[in-house]
Amino acid sequence: MKKIIYLWTEEFGWMPFDFDSEEIKKELAERRIYIGDNAEIGDDAKIGYNAKIGYNAKIGDNAKIGSGAEIKEKDIIEKSIFITGTKHTVCFWGRNIISIGCHRCELDYWLKNFKRIGKIEGYSDAEIEEYHQYILICEQLQKSIDESKL
Numbered sequence: 001m002k003k004i005i006y007l008w009t010e011e012f013g014w015m016p017f018d019f020d021s022e023e024i025k026k027e028l029a030e031r032r033i034y035i036g037d038n039a040e041i042g043d044d045a046k047i048g049y050n051a052k053i054g055y056n057a058k059i060g061d062n063a064k065i066g067s068g069a070e071i072k073e074k075d076i077i078e079k080s081i082f083i084t085g086t087k088h089t090v091c092f093w094g095r096n097i098i099s100i101g102c103h104r105c106e107l108d109y110w111l112k113n114f115k116r117i118g119k120i121e122g123y124s125d126a127e128i129e130e131y132h133q134y135i136l137i138c139e140q141l142q143k144s145i146d147e148s149k150l
């Protein structure tokens with residue numbers, strides 16, 4: 001099966017390149033893109049612009065890494081939460097950051113601003129309280145992660 005990689009070109013936009021060709025090696029080198037020995041990226045995986053993947057990191061099939069995301073060398077996500085709330089999803093990876101819908105903020109910011117953000121996003125008072133409870137759950141999990149590192 002032929003492996004294809006898509007790279008952005010100024011002239012034509014996204015262009016397919018044969019992954020095993022000499023042409024792609026030249027294109028990758030010009031862009032300072034290096035793919036290490038034994039590196040594997042699963043089927044349908046997507047890696048966003050400016051994403052960085054460290055040594056020994058593994059990405060499974062259908063995984064998606066958003067723009068600006070960073071996975072450091074031998075990075076491990078110890079505990080995480082994904083909640084489907086009434087209006088938006090809540091994502092927490094134990095890094096003191098919570099994503100709710102399109103908002104990605106530090107835990108302390110959410111604790112201070114959840115009502116204001118909820119009102120801006122059109123949440124009812126009950127929905128604001130629902131998401132406040134999710135934020136408090138993330139806070140407790142972050143505390144347990146921090147304590148385990150002592």
